[in-house]
Amino acid sequence: MNNATDTLIPAPRTRVTDLTQRSHTARRNHLIDQTFKYLGVAATFIGLIVLAYFIIDIAIDGIGRIDWDFLTSLPSRKAEKAGILPAWAGSAWILALTAIISLPLGVAAGVYFEEYAKESRMNHLLEVNIANLAGVPSIIYGILGLEVFGRLMGFGESLLAGAFTLALLILPIIIVATREAIKAVPSTLREASYGLGATKWQTIKWQVLPAASGGILTGTILSLSRAVGETAPLIVIGALAYVPFVPSGPMDQFTVLPMQIFNWTSRPQAAFLTNAAAAIIVLLLITFIMNGIAIYLRNRWQKNLK
Amino acid sequence: MMTTEFLIDTHGTPRVKLDAPVYRASEAASAYDARVKPQSTFKLHTTDLNVYYGDHHVLKNINMGIESNAITALIGPSGCGKSTYLRLFNRMNDYIDTFHMSGQVLLGDKNIYDKDVATEELRKLVGMVFQKPNPFPKSIYDNVVYGLKIQGINKKSTLDEAVERALRQSALWDEVKHDLKKSALSLSGGQQQRLCIARTLAVQPDVILMDEPTSALDPIASAKIEDLMVELKKEYTIVIVTHNMQQASRVSDNCAFFYMGDLVEYSDTKSMFTHPQKTQTQNYVTGRFG
Structure with missing residues (x-):
């Protein structure tokens, strides 16, 4: 084929290559590339x-x-009069309580793993189990929440029982997000802080956490937007489908948007299906807005790290 | 001679006695002691120092004194142990899991690896400037006062004073005095490094360790840092790791050449560069290897 391969010293290339034509191999590679x-x-x-x-x-x-009445009315047996006020108020309550419970726990656990934990079999076991927890089906969390928070701790069918259950559900995600965010903090920042005589906690508080906060918040918001859409665990702990009042405290009974949607879609009347569609739009808007905030924070955080 | 050296290098044991005739490092160190300065002028001292990362013997029986109010340069090819040696003095190696050592590291006459030593206190006395400028992502002002704030000093007048003094000392004051609230990350690389020096000075250390402080800077910014070092040695003891032979010969008073964990030669900089005692040193400083 090519004489140059036969001799030790390749002959000077006199061949003129047409740059607009691909060779056989190059054509095949190009095809695979495009495919x-x-x-x-x-x-x-x-x-x-x-x-x-x-x-x-x-x-x-x-x-x-969707109109103002739909957002501010209580549910009703008459589809055209029914609204989603208790549902979205319940979702807001659940969201806030879940965040308050899960954020400090998740961040503290993440900080422990990244900054304090030593290599040991115990810690390795903990890490593996946290990864496993992230994969446990949410209905299992519901059963756990019913037993531990609902019955054992006596929260019953309250918002608090629901929030604790969902907090547990998203805790692994927050822990992992915190760890990733802390890992991304450049070690030069830590060295600078230690080098000036800072203790470990001072370094974490003044350098590591501020630098990691964007990533932590992003992870938290994304996990909360998952929590706001959860239905199964709340059904198990006993959230009601029909709640004709707005919860006024964490010990009140409640419903959430997905429960309301589930309730409406299971009814035969077409008017209720319309209600369900409208409620779905509201729920989607909430999650889209939360994800949007998360993406915004992540972009800002990445810019700051450079 | 060749075979003995070979044996020592292979086994690399700390069991070799200091007075063993073949041990080059101790020879070099004692040569320095006798030739240049009495021990009493040493700010830092290491005796019978051996450092390991796991099984890897990184520093082999280093006996060396570092003169106060002078610039001591540590030179040698990559992986020779000079950075590890520098980081011993503020215990930065403590963060490496596999790090362990034997021997003594003395600051004055206190072994800083004694159990009762608080590393936070040590680092207030022994400051450090790193290879890459690493200002905190905060304002210039906040960068300088960080070391004071973590000590609980919050009085504004004290902090203001410290900021001005430290920035003047690091020759940065005139360039930034009107935008102390500006982000430190908006400064140029050279300015950032001088800010890191100012941040270290604000804590009022005795010793400043510099780990290749100009390797990320252009020649003009480097020259400014070098001038600054010469200025600072009046008040501080400076130890610098550098890969730049010209820099070592320009700024340092004493120079130590490390090779594969051994302190090969240690003397005043002028003799080191004009009459190196060891062939290895000569080859390195003239750029024939390394």
């Missing part, structure tokens, strides 16, 4: 198209139903 590119695009769009179809479908059904 994977379009496969990737297709994979991305399948998910998006399904989501878009769903959103459009829901919007057509429900958007006309």
Whole structure:
């Protein structure tokens, strides 16, 4: 084929290559390259198209139903009079309480693992189990919450029982997010702090946590937006489907948006399905806004680290 | 001679006695002691020092004194142990899990590896400037006062005074005095490094350790730092690790050459660069290897 490979010293190349023509191998490589590119695009769009179809479908059904009365009315047996006030108020309560419970616990555990924990079998076991917890189905958390928070600790069917259960559910995610964020803090920052005589805790408080806060918040918000959509564990602990009042304290009974949606979709009347679609739009908006905040924080945080 | 050296290098044991005739490091160190300065002028001292990372013997029986109010340069090829040696003096190696050592590291006449030594207190006396400028992502002012604030000093007038003094000492005051509230990250690399020096000075240490402080800077910014070091040695003891031979010969008073964990030669800088006693040293300082 090529004489140059036969001799030790390759002959000077006199061949003129046409740069606009690909060789046989290059053509094949190019083809594979393009194939994977379009496969990737297709994979991305399948998910998006399904989501878009769903959103459009829901919007057509429900958007006309959303008005001020819908947001501020109590549920009713008459579909056209029913509203989602207790549901979104309950979701807001759950969200706030879950955040208050899970954030300090998750961050403290993450800090422990990254900054204090030594290599030991015990800590390794803990780490593996936290990773496992993240994979436990949420209904199992519901049963756990019913037993421990509902019965053992006597919170009953209250907001507090629900918030503790959901806090437990998202704790592994917050711990992992905290650890990743702390890992991303440059070691030069720690060295500088230690070098000036700071203790470990001072270094964590003044350097590590501020630098990691963006990542921690991002992880927390994303996990909370998962918690706000959870239904199964709350059904198990006994959240009510029909709540004709707005909860006024953490020990009150409650419902949440997904429960309300679930309740409405299980009814035969078409008018209730319209209500469900409208409630879904509200729930989606809440999660989209939360995710948007998380993305904004993450971008700002990445900029700050550079 | 060759075989003996070979044996020592292979086994690299700390069991070799100090007065063993073949031990080059101790020879070099004692040569320095006799030739230049009495021990009483030493600010820092290491005796029978051996450092290991796990099984790896990083520093081998180092006996060396560091003169106060002078600049001591540690030179040698990468991996020779000079940075490890520097970081012994403020116990920065403590954060490396596999680090262990034997022997003594004396600050004055106190062994800083004694059990009763508080590392936070030690680091107030022995400050450090790092290879890459690493200001905190805060304002210039907050960077300088960090070391004081963590000691619980919060009085504004005291902090203001400390900021001005430290920034003047580090030759940065005139450039930043009007924007002390500006982010430290908006400064140039050279300014950032001088800010890191100011931050160290604000704590009023006795010793300043510098780990390749100009390796990330351009020649003009480097020259400024070098001038600053010469200025600072009037009040402080400075130990600097550098890969830049010109820098070592320009600024340092004494120079120590490390190779594979051994202190090969240690003398005043002028003799080191004009009449090195060891061939290895000569080859290194003239750029023939390393």
